[in-house]
Amino acid sequence: MSLVIGVCYASAVFLLLQKRLLQIILGIALLGHATNLLIFVAAGLHGNSLPIISDGMQSLPETAVDPLPQALILTAIVIGLALFGFSLALAYRCVAVLGHDDIDQIIHTDSLDVPNLMDNSNS
Amino acid sequence: MNSLLFFPLLVPLLTAALGILTRHNVNTQRKVSTLGMALYLIVAIILMQQVLELDYITVQSGGWQAPYGITLVADILAAIMILFVGLISFSVILYTLMSCKHNYFSPAFHPLVHFLLMGVSGAFLTGDIFNLYVFFEVMLMASFALLTLEGRAEQTEGAIKYVVLNLFSSAIFLGGLGLLYAKVGTLNMADISLISQQAIADNNIGPIRLAGLLFLITFSIKAGMFPFFFWLPASYHTPSVPVSALFAGLLTKVGVYSLIRLHTLIMPGEILGHELLLIMGVATMLIGVLGAASQMHIRRILSFHIISQIGYIVIGVAIKTPLALASAIYFIGHNIIAKGNLFLVGGIASNAVGSENLVKIGGMWKAWPQLGIIYLISAFSLAGIPPLSGFVAKFSMVWATVESQLWWVMVAVIVTGLFTLYSMVKIWNEVFWKDHPDSNWKFNKSKNLQRLFPVSLMALLIVLLGLGAGPLFDVCLRAGEQLIDPTAYIQAVLRT
Numbered sequence: 030m031s032l033v034i035g036v037c038y039a040s041a042v043f044l045l046l047q048k049r050l051l052q053i054i055l056g057i058a059l060l061g062h063a064t065n066l067l068i069f070v071a072a073g074l075h076g077n078s079l080p081i082i083s084d085g086m087q088s089l090p091e092t093a094v095d096p097l098p099q100a101l102i103l104t105a106i107v108i109g110l111a112l113f114g115f116s117l118a119l120a121y122r123c124v125a126v127l128g129h130d131d132i133d134q135i136i137h138t139d140s141l142d143v144p145n146l147m148d149n150s151n152s
Numbered sequence: 153m154n155s156l157l158f159f160p161l162l163v164p165l166l167t168a169a170l171g172i173l174t175r176h177n178v179n180t181q182r183k184v185s186t187l188g189m190a191l192y193l194i195v196a197i198i199l200m201q202q203v204l205e206l207d208y209i210t211v212q213s214g215g216w217q218a219p220y221g222i223t224l225v226a227d228i229l230a231a232i233m234i235l236f237v238g239l240i241s242f243s244v245i246l247y248t249l250m251s252c253k254h255n256y257f258s259p260a261f262h263p264l265v266h267f268l269l270m271g272v273s274g275a276f277l278t279g280d281i282f283n284l285y286v287f288f289e290v291m292l293m294a295s296f297a298l299l300t301l302e303g304r305a306e307q308t309e310g311a312i313k314y315v316v317l318n319l320f321s322s323a324i325f326l327g328g329l330g331l332l333y334a335k336v337g338t339l340n341m342a343d344i345s346l347i348s349q350q351a352i353a354d355n356n357i358g359p360i361r362l363a364g365l366l367f368l369i370t371f372s373i374k375a376g377m378f379p380f381f382f383w384l385p386a387s388y389h390t391p392s393v394p395v396s397a398l399f400a401g402l403l404t405k406v407g408v409y410s411l412i413r414l415h416t417l418i419m420p421g422e423i424l425g426h427e428l429l430l431i432m433g434v435a436t437m438l439i440g441v442l443g444a445a446s447q448m449h450i451r452r453i454l455s456f457h458i459i460s461q462i463g464y465i466v467i468g469v470a471i472k473t474p475l476a477l478a479s480a481i482y483f484i485g486h487n488i489i490a491k492g493n494l495f496l497v498g499g500i501a502s503n504a505v506g507s508e509n510l511v512k513i514g515g516m517w518k519a520w521p522q523l524g525i526i527y528l529i530s531a532f533s534l535a536g537i538p539p540l541s542g543f544v545a546k547f548s549m550v551w552a553t554v555e556s557q558l559w560w561v562m563v564a565v566i567v568t569g570l571f572t573l574y575s576m577v578k579i580w581n582e583v584f585w586k587d588h589p590d591s592n593w594k595f596n597k598s599k600n601l602q603r604l605f606p607v608s609l610m611a612l613l614i615v616l617l618g619l620g621a622g623p624l625f626d627v628c629l630r631a632g633e634q635l636i637d638p639t640a641y642i643q644a645v646l647r648t
Contacts, residue, residue: 057320060320061326064327067330068327068329068333071330071331071334072330072334098330105326111293112289115297119311119312119315120312122300123308126305132312
């Protein structure tokens, strides 16, 4: 499992360093998955029964798994999905406005004459 | 009374929901938004008062006792942060009401501001580190949307840099969380603090330090610290003026706040080296101010100054004496107000003269001296001229470095102050003092008088912060002492 996580992280970083927007976004998504796996593995892959105190038992069985990492991962997956959706929308918008998806050409923010946002028309 | 802690979260959430429901009617939405913000400010004041009386307020959400449930906890630092966040947000809302064209904003603006506010207050109040991550994401999501609200070319470009770096930092944060949980088996900050203290005693800090360094990287990215600040000046000047001011006041401060918690509570003692943080702070400060000196665009200068000011605060956190922490906290408060106001004033000025490019504008002093005075108050406060609030903040910071005999840090602090003054005067010269390069330029003052109201309110606040520094600084000192010794915090959360 550690190997899988390592490969995931490596590929994610490789994708993040690419030139095209879509690859970068995929890199971020992969990074999220690698992190989720990391939480899963780091917390320990032991136990084989449900973490439920059933009738007649006083405490959790010894073999119960720790439910918390799974809850954390679930939360992280949900958040990750929303952010992935937003990034895709942003990329789409970027291509629509700029006409390319090459991040080497994203240099307009450095220009001084970014059109001034007129938040008042009567001035 | 403890349920008071839910209100800084519930008020913005409900206001945002109502704002979405009233999206078809601009006037109703604005009223709802203003009302919600005023309510938030009132809650913040009550919270401050309560915390000053009781020192700590905690509430265990869902009735699950800490460390199993999620704890909300307010100490003096959190209450101060909430109060200042309330003040700047309220002023920004007033600015959008009084200073912007009626239908300028998309109907999503007001709900998003309140969602942002909810994420920020959640980050300040939570006592659970995973919960901190969740509130970070709430805040980020709202800020992403606010940043790209108009969807123009340079906004999407700025947003790409901002989004990619922040998502990267979130992934690092989450990885650190996983590793930390694997090691300590708890997510409650007070509980983690106990375990790290134990680890220091056992001389076995390796695994905790690993997670701590990952957190340090995350919070440094969020705070815009050297060497992770590049996203900030690339994106902060692209959204509309109120959004810029709001970001300047809120987002980086959440990173710094988390850094304070990390350094004083979660990883107390020498788990993270003080020297590392100190060097990062000084580098942040100098590079930020030098970056600002080389810019010729109003909001880009101000964005670089955010970085430089973050450096000051981090130095205070790194020195970690009660005085240094107190001046860091005072600095945060002063900075939220002064910096936010400078963005708003810059917005009004650039609107009147037609550009933010310093080469192409000028003549504001003759056309509109009142605005010039308000600018001077905010800018001199930022540069640290007495008797304004920035002077108290910088003076106490210098004093803290002298107390700890960190002479090179003291020199860096003073040099940065001089350069701050230089770039503030540069804006003054170019925007206000010199004549407008276009001799046909005309400006009609009478139409724009009401736009001055929110910024003059903030300028008044800056003066008050400076004049009333004595009692305010005492409160900050109390907060600093609370932070130095987390025992009482841990007791309040775990009820041991």
